[in-house]
Amino acid sequence: MTLSSNAPDAVSAIADISKPSFAALGLMPELLRAVADQGYEEPTPIQVKAIPPVLQRRDIMGCAQTGTGKTAGFMLPILQLLAPQANTSPSPARHPVRALILTPTRELAAQVEDSARTYGKYLALRSTVVYGGVDIDPQMKALHAGVEILVATPGRLLDHLHQKSVNLSRVEILVLDEADRMLDMGFLPDIKRILAVLPPRRQNLLFSATFPEEVRRLANGLLHGPIMLEVARRNAPADLVSHEVYPIATPRKRALLAHLIRSRDMRQVLVFVRMKRDARRLARQLQHDGIAATDIHSDRTQAEREQALADFKEGKITALVATDIAARGLDIEELPFVVNYELPHTPEDYVHRIGRTGRAGLPGDAVSLVSPEEMKFLEDIERLLKRKLPRASAPELPAGARPAHPARGARREPHGQRPQPASHPAARPAAPAFDFTKPYEPAATATPPKHPSARHPHDRRHRPTAALLGGGPAKREPHKS
Ligand code: AMP
Numbered sequence: 001m002t003l004s005s006n007a008p009d010a011v012s013a014i015a016d017i018s019k020p021s022f023a024a025l026g027l028m029p030e031l032l033r034a035v036a037d038q039g040y041e042e043p044t045p046i047q048v049k050a051i052p053p054v055l056q057r058r059d060i061m062g063c064a065q066t067g068t069g070k071t072a073g074f075m076l077p078i079l080q081l082l083a084p085q086a087n088t089s090p091s092p093a094r095h096p097v098r099a100l101i102l103t104p105t106r107e108l109a110a111q112v113e114d115s116a117r118t119y120g121k122y123l124a125l126r127s128t129v130v131y132g133g134v135d136i137d138p139q140m141k142a143l144h145a146g147v148e149i150l151v152a153t154p155g156r157l158l159d160h161l162h163q164k165s166v167n168l169s170r171v172e173i174l175v176l177d178e179a180d181r182m183l184d185m186g187f188l189p190d191i192k193r194i195l196a197v198l199p200p201r202r203q204n205l206l207f208s209a210t211f212p213e214e215v216r217r218l219a220n221g222l223l224h225g226p227i228m229l230e231v232a233r234r235n236a237p238a239d240l241v242s243h244e245v246y247p248i249a250t251p252r253k254r255a256l257l258a259h260l261i262r263s264r265d266m267r268q269v270l271v272f273v274r275m276k277r278d279a280r281r282l283a284r285q286l287q288h289d290g291i292a293a294t295d296i297h298s299d300r301t302q303a304e305r306e307q308a309l310a311d312f313k314e315g316k317i318t319a320l321v322a323t324d325i326a327a328r329g330l331d332i333e334e335l336p337f338v339v340n341y342e343l344p345h346t347p348e349d350y351v352h353r354i355g356r357t358g359r360a361g362l363p364g365d366a367v368s369l370v371s372p373e374e375m376k377f378l379e380d381i382e383r384l385l386k387r388k389l390p391r392a393s394a395p396e397l398p399a400g401a402r403p404a405h406p407a408r409g410a411r412r413e414p415h416g417q418r419p420q421p422a423s424h425p426a427a428r429p430a431a432p433a434f435d436f437t438k439p440y441e442p443a444a445t446a447t448p449p450k451h452p453s454a455r456h457p458h459d460r461r462h463r464p465t466a467a468l469l470g471g472g473p474a475k476r477e478p479h480k481s
Pocket of ligand 1: 039040041042043044047065067068069070071072
């Protein structure tokens with residue numbers, strides 16, 4: 001992704017530091033010591049690019065994913081900028097909130113605050129974290145005592161603002177972390193309310209893994225003469241992944257997907273779509289076709305997402321239909337199949353999607369269903385991968401065949417699914433525990449028959465598979481609007 005072409009007033013940050021070191025970035029001894037304590041030998045690319053301009057109090061628009069070291073990239077210079085005000089006074093008035101960091105989830109908020117403590121251990125600066133789903137009283141106490149660095153999820157921060165337990169009138173630095181995810185989760189109104197109570201003169205840092213239009217709009221209204229930073233994604237696709245492209249018209253995709261799931265005995269498949277409403281619809285259609293499916297995206301609560309993942313992990317769910325952003329928070333290992341029901345519009349997202357399979361020395365299949373309108377996105381992907389992906393031809397799916405469990409009144413596909421043999425394992429019932437978008441009809445309740453064939457290389461009954469990183473027993477942040 002090229003950011004500079006979309007930001008006319010942007011200055012491209014060119015870090016010409018031949019041998020990067022934290023000391024060469026201008027960090028103070030207390031921070032160098034804390035970094036050395038962590039065993040970091042050299043700064044990551046985003047740290048090399050971000051630390052000097054943040055120290056110069058420039059606004060930043062950073063394209064970087066979690067995992068690139070971006071947290072230290074903004075936290076280290078923030079600590080340095082605040083260090084002159086560090087003090088050990090017990091008076092709350094001596095510890096106003098000077099840096100505010102907003103994150104989409106409580107897990108990320110906790111990690112970010114943890115890094116403030118880790119890197120700030122030799123400085124007398126205070127930090128705390130506030131997020132929803134937990135008792136607000138201890139958070140109020142910490143805020144009343146005074147903190148220089150506040151990490152928050154937007155909804156809970158608004159709760160504190162309403163209860164007047166926090167004063168943001170002295171904020172000098174604002175960070176929006178994972179901005180795309182915050183907007184995807186519907187936090188824009190909350191963010192706007194928070195921005196309205198901040199002092200207008202301040203430094204703004206915005207980080208996002210993707211830059212869709214709404215993130216750009218937010219950035220345009222927020223950032224002044226930003227430095228644009230971009231770090232390359234890890235875009236080397238796993239060697240073990242085999243790619244397959246099915247050129248197919250959009251209306252036939254659903255039947256092909258159901259056919260592939262069954263004919264290839266896919267027991268755990270992550271299916272990507274671009275929009276959350278399509279995730280919802282496709283999961284429901286697959287259920288109607290007798291395939292245990294659910295959707296995972298930001299409109300579902302944290303508890304629902306965790307449940308969906310747990311069911312996927314246990315093999316109760318065959319197909320997990322996800323959007324790119326929702327899938328980013330999941331660490332799913334040893335996944336045998338990834339299906340691109342729709343191609344992403346940025347080729348890097350393809351690499352990110354297929355990085356879900358072909359791990360841990362096991363082969364993986366990345367299957368893409370590509371409509372004629374999507375061919376241009378396929379060309380972009382092939383350009384990035386520097387090779388042409390093999391085409392497969394879709395089988396003749398018998399016209400008129402019906403999905404295994406059609407919903408009453410459900411629209412029938414022109415090329416229906418071949419009726420499922422009773423003994424086939426893919427004809428598992430949909431898990432009944434979910435509150436899917438209404439109306440919802442649970443599929444048949446027969447217990448799944450045992451599969452007669454030899455053990456599948458990715459047989460989930462025998463090995464641990466999907467794990468949710470950063471999930472925890474959390475509820476989703478309550479949404480204020
Ligand atoms: P982040 O992208 O900020 O979530 O960081 C990802 C991981 O990289 C964290 O576990 C950090 O502790 C670690 N990390 C950050 N900077 C460095 C560095 N310069 N060298 C080694 N590890 C780092």
